[in-house]
Amino acid sequence: MSSDTxxxxxxxIEHYMxxxxxxxAENTRGFNDGRYESTASLPEYERLRDQARTIKEDAxxxxxxxxxxxxxxxxxxxxxxxxxxxxADATAYIREVVAEREADRLIKSKSMTSEEIEVNEALAADxxxxxxxxxxxxxxxxxxxxxxxxxxxxxxKSRDEIAELFADAFDPEAELETAEDLTAFARDRLGDLIExxxxxMTGANFIAADSGTMALxxxxxxxxxxxxxxxxxxxxxxxxxxxxSVEDIAPFVxxxxxxxxxxxxxSYVSMLTPPVDSPVPDFDADDRPLDADTDRSFHLVLLDxxxxxxxxxxxxxxxxxxxxxxxxxxxxxxxxxxxxxxxGGETYSGGIATGWEAGVESLESTAAFNDLCxxxxxxxxxxxxxxxxxxxxxxxxDRLNRKKAxxxxxxxxxxxxxxxxxxxxxxxxxxxxxxxxxxxxxGSATAPLSNWLANASPVRLVMEAVAxxxxxxxxxxxxxEDFYQxxxxxxxxxxxxxxxxxxxxxYPDTYTRYIAPERGKAAVRVLEAxxxxxxxxxxxxxxxxxxxxxxxxxxxxxxxxxxxxxxPHLEADRDVVVIEPSxxxxxxxxYRRLLDEEVFEAIRxxxxxxxxxxxxxxxxxxDADALATPPAxxxxxxxxxxCQARTIDVAEYTTAVLESTGYNVRTSDTECCGxxxxxxxxxxxxxxxxxxxxxxxxxxxxxxxxxxxxxxxCSDQLEALxxxxxRHPIELLAP
Amino acid sequence: xxxxxxxLTTFADRLAAYDVSLTPVAPTDAQRxxxxxxxxxAIGVPLPFEDVRLPAAVETAPTTADLRDARTGVTPGAxxxxxxxxxxxxxxxxxxxxISLFNERHVVVLRRSDVVPGMPEAFRYLGERARxxxxxxIIATGPSATADxxxxxxxxxxxxxxxVVLVDDQDDAIPIEPPADGSSTxxxx
Numbered sequence: 001m002s003s004d005t006x007x008x009x010x011x012x013i014e015h016y017m018x019x020x021x022x023x024x025a026e027n028t029r030g031f032n033d034g035r036y037e038s039t040a041s042l043p044e045y046e047r048l049r050d051q052a053r054t055i056k057e058d059a060x061x062x063x064x065x066x067x068x069x070x071x072x073x074x075x076x077x078x079x080x081x082x083x084x085x086x087x088a089d090a091t092a093y094i095r096e097v098v099a100e101r102e103a104d105r106l107i108k109s110k111s112m113t114s115e116e117i118e119v120n121e122a123l124a125a126d127x128x129x130x131x132x133x134x135x136x137x138x139x140x141x142x143x144x145x146x147x148x149x150x151x152x153x154x155x156x157k158s159r160d161e162i163a164e165l166f167a168d169a170f171d172p173e174a175e176l177e178t179a180e181d182l183t184a185f186a187r188d189r190l191g192d193l194i195e196x197x198x199x200x201m202t203g204a205n206f207i208a209a210d211s212g213t214m215a216l217x218x219x220x221x222x223x224x225x226x227x228x229x230x231x232x233x234x235x236x237x238x239x240x241x242x243x244x245s246v247e248d249i250a251p252f253v254x255x256x257x258x259x260x261x262x263x264x265x266x267s268y269v270s271m272l273t274p275p276v277d278s279p280v281p282d283f284d285a286d287d288r289p290l291d292a293d294t295d296r297s298f299h300l301v302l303l304d305x306x307x308x309x310x311x312x313x314x315x316x317x318x319x320x321x322x323x324x325x326x327x328x329x330x331x332x333x334x335x336x337x338x339x340x341x342x343x344g345g346e347t348y349s350g351g352i353a354t355g356w357e358a359g360v361e362s363l364e365s366t367a368a369f370n371d372l373c374x375x376x377x378x379x380x381x382x383x384x385x386x387x388x389x390x391x392x393x394x395x396x397x398d399r400l401n402r403k404k405a406x407x408x409x410x411x412x413x414x415x416x417x418x419x420x421x422x423x424x425x426x427x428x429x430x431x432x433x434x435x436x437x438x439x440x441x442x443g444s445a446t447a448p449l450s451n452w453l454a455n456a457s458p459v460r461l462v463m464e465a466v467a468x469x470x471x472x473x474x475x476x477x478x479x480x481e482d483f484y485q486x487x488x489x490x491x492x493x494x495x496x497x498x499x500x501x502x503x504x505x506x507y508p509d510t511y512t513r514y515i516a517p518e519r520g521k522a523a524v525r526v527l528e529a530x531x532x533x534x535x536x537x538x539x540x541x542x543x544x545x546x547x548x549x550x551x552x553x554x555x556x557x558x559x560x561x562x563x564x565x566x567x568p569h570l571e572a573d574r575d576v577v578v579i580e581p582s583x584x585x586x587x588x589x590x591y592r593r594l595l596d597e598e599v600f601e602a603i604r605x606x607x608x609x610x611x612x613x614x615x616x617x618x619x620x621x622x623d624a625d626a627l628a629t630p631p632a633x634x635x636x637x638x639x640x641x642x643c644q645a646r647t648i649d650v651a652e653y654t655t656a657v658l659e660s661t662g663y664n665v666r667t668s669d670t671e672c673c674g675x676x677x678x679x680x681x682x683x684x685x686x687x688x689x690x691x692x693x694x695x696x697x698x699x700x701x702x703x704x705x706x707x708x709x710x711x712x713x714c715s716d717q718l719e720a721l722x723x724x725x726x727r728h729p730i731e732l733l734a735p
Numbered sequence: 736x737x738x739x740x741x742x743l744t745t746f747a748d749r750l751a752a753y754d755v756s757l758t759p760v761a762p763t764d765a766q767r768x769x770x771x772x773x774x775x776x777a778i779g780v781p782l783p784f785e786d787v788r789l790p791a792a793v794e795t796a797p798t799t800a801d802l803r804d805a806r807t808g809v810t811p812g813a814x815x816x817x818x819x820x821x822x823x824x825x826x827x828x829x830x831x832x833x834i835s836l837f838n839e840r841h842v843v844v845l846r847r848s849d850v851v852p853g854m855p856e857a858f859r860y861l862g863e864r865a866r867x868x869x870x871x872x873i874i875a876t877g878p879s880a881t882a883d884x885x886x887x888x889x890x891x892x893x894x895x896x897x898x899v900v901l902v903d904d905q906d907d908a909i910p911i912e913p914p915a916d917g918s919s920t921x922x923x924x
Binding site for chain 2: 077133134135136139152154157158159160162178179180182183186187190191195208210211212213219220221222224225228229245246247249250251253254261264265266267268269270271272273274276277278279281282283285286287288289290291294
């Protein structure tokens with residue numbers, strides 16, 4: 001997609017951050033804010049999302065019969081349906097139609113599917129003048145660039161750059177300065193080109209099988225003109241755009257603009273049942289009555305191009321539910337920094353692009369950008385059809401890992417550090433990050449030596465030299481006495497089970513256990529102050545690190561080990577409480593993919609994030625006076641919620657609990673801190689990670705508030721950004 | 736937005752949010768109200784409503800040249816969609832689609848009884864019309880717009896201004912006032 005020649009990933013990312021990053025960041029963050037605002041004003045939002053999801057599931061399930069039904073309705077209306085196997089098949093058919101019409105010029109409205117089949121190039125080779133009429137697409141056509149965003153394709157270009165481009169390309173009589181000037185100029189110029197066009201090509205956002213009606217969601221009016229001004233209409237659409245009925249399109253019309261650019265609705269939703277019955281204006285013989293000619297032809301090109309295979313793929317099928325609203329791009333911290341020229345493949349960009357590119361292009365076309373999904377999961381609640389986009393990225397990462405891995409590769413010299421289920425030859429950086437638990441155990445066992453001799457410690461050495469972790473990052477310091485050992489060596493639980501309200505199994509997650517035992521100790525003190533009997537058993541790692549690296553088999557094995565170890569506690573009706581939010585999100589959400597449904601449900605139903613649990617205790621009568629309160633001159637708290645905690649809807653409990661104990665809380669509205677587990681440690685992503693964290697710096701830089709962040713890697717990132725240490729909120733409550 | 740407000744109040748509020756003017760009129764006043772909204776030259780489609788005629792200044796049998804040169808296009812609207820401040824413009828052989836699209840100002844004439852609360856109702860109507868008559872329609876909300884030139888601009892390929900004339904065809908209806916300050920309007924019981 002990108003036209004640069006740099007091959008080093010870090011240089012490439014930096015190049016685009018420098019040249020396009022500002023415009024991308026401003027626009028995507030604006031869209032994202034707009035989404036929050038617009039969806040909040042729709043009381044039916046969640047019900048509509050459920051409805052939209054159900055419609056798509058049903059439509060993809062019944063796709064072959066819907067294609068047959070649609071073919072029948074379109075033909076009954078007087079149109080033609082061509083089911084194209086692939087891009088070459090589709091363009092060959094379109095070229096035939098255009099040649100038969102003896103068309104000199106074809107005008108287009110914006111369509112990603114038409115870009116997928118590269119129809120412009122194919123038609124140009126036949127001597128057809130292809131004109132993009134969407135203003136953003138036209139700018140890119142003039143500039144000979146590719147879209148950086150699936151909805152707002154020229155989002156990376158500033159007004160000044162467009163003015164310069166027009167000045168160079170057209171030498172306009174008057175200087176074009178304002179956005180109004182540029183729009184008026186483009187409208188006039190394109191207006192002339194539209195008058196001389198013979199064929200109009202559109203995409204389709206949705207197509208109803210029951211009537212052959214297609215929806216086009218637009219704002220400029222160019223799609224309307226594309227259809228109205230030409231007598232031959234070609235619509236190019238992926239087969240996944242079909243829904244059973246016209247009525248089924250309604251929820252999508254309510255959701256698509258809100259989800260994408262934050263508009264309640266776009267200016268125009270064309271609901272066309274082609275061939276349409278509008279008269280065809282004759283711009284050559286313009287003294288004829290407007291309604292003299294109503295003869296129109298219509299060709300619907302339905303594109304398979306890998307989609308029917310995607311439909312059979314249990315892990316990637318959901319991609320076909322995508323309505324291409326761009327919410328996952330706009331909500332993504334990394335996308336906000338780099339845009340679609342970096343975070344994208346041949347045609348598609350953003351979080352869902354991994355599914356599309358893997359489906360319609362190849363696994364390889366996802367390789368350069370798949371790692372940019374950090375699994376922060378902020379796209380999940382943004383997606384109007386509830387696609388598990390992080391899972392799609394994880395599955396594709398796993399497939400890439402396995403494809404790149406050399407099955408002949410011998411075991412690696414540090415094999416004891418990577419006791420995983422993955423093939424030999426997998427990227428060492430990924431394997432080390434994925435086996436973080438083992439590293440942490442080693443680091444903790446050799447602490448304080450491993451910390452004193454930081455540069456000589458085996459962990460640091462391996463991380464830096466072998467795995468290319470960035471030198472500018474402080475690596476975690478390991479605790480000599482880990483949290484589990486500390487608890488075991490205590491003189492038993494402070495609250496006897498007989499006197500306790502509840503019994504809690506406090507999960508000793510890898511980070512709390514080996515790196516930040518102080519938050520574990522604080523959690524124990526808080527729970528005991530609230531009359532809870534606390535147990536800290538020796539439980540295995542959650543599987544989060546390998547899952548992040550796309551090492552699904554390893555993550556599954558670890559999830560199963562956790563499930564086995566938790567089983568007696570769940571059977572004894574103990575509550576499982578988790579301090580690290582990314583692990584809480586494993587138990588509450590990601591395990592759905594890794595465990596049997598029943599096993600997952602049992603864990604999900606009985607596990608809580610620590611602040612959520614404390615909130616529940618306080619709400620059900622526990623005495624908040626038993627907890628620490630802020631001093632009179634407390635400067636307040638600056639709270640950065642964890643991305644995954646927000647997605648599983650537990651982040652607000654921290655605010656509620658801190659406020660109820662007297663803290664003044666300011667919460668960041670940044671989707672993700674940029675660190676995202678091991679992502680920000682990697683050399684090639686260091687700069688990007690710091691850029692993603694920039695809004696946090698803007699919001700909290702210079703604050704004298706106590707910085708709190710429940711995620712361990714978020715707190716590392718906040719320390720790097722703010723030069724201040726960050727604490728887990730539970731530490732503020734510990735008596 | 737599915738509020739306790741009457742759909743008409745919601746409709747008026749939403750239109751105002753998109754800077755679309757709303758002129759509620761009795762059928763007898765419709766012709767004069769439309770005339771006041773014309774920026775000449777004007778072209779239009781004959782209205783399918785009983786008792787409402789277009790002003791003489793509106794050319795109802797335009798040529799393509801008229802389409803190109805007109806400043807105002809007057810068309811009927813099939814529905815108003817209250818929750819969104821949208822109007823449903825149904826395509827026909829008389830040219831409602833091009834006449835509502837190519838000119839700077841679009842004047843939509845709508846019957847009060849055709850205002851529905853939300854999208855589900857509009858799509859039930861659309862579904863029926865599409866299946867039985869192969870109808871096509873545009874759900875139009877506010878003027879055309881683009882953000883592709885570095886800032887939000889009103890008036891891209893389509894109209895720059897939209898005006899709605901709401902013809903009161905219900906005798907027992909509560910009169911609604913046009914928004915005095917352009918920001919909101921409400922039923923005055």
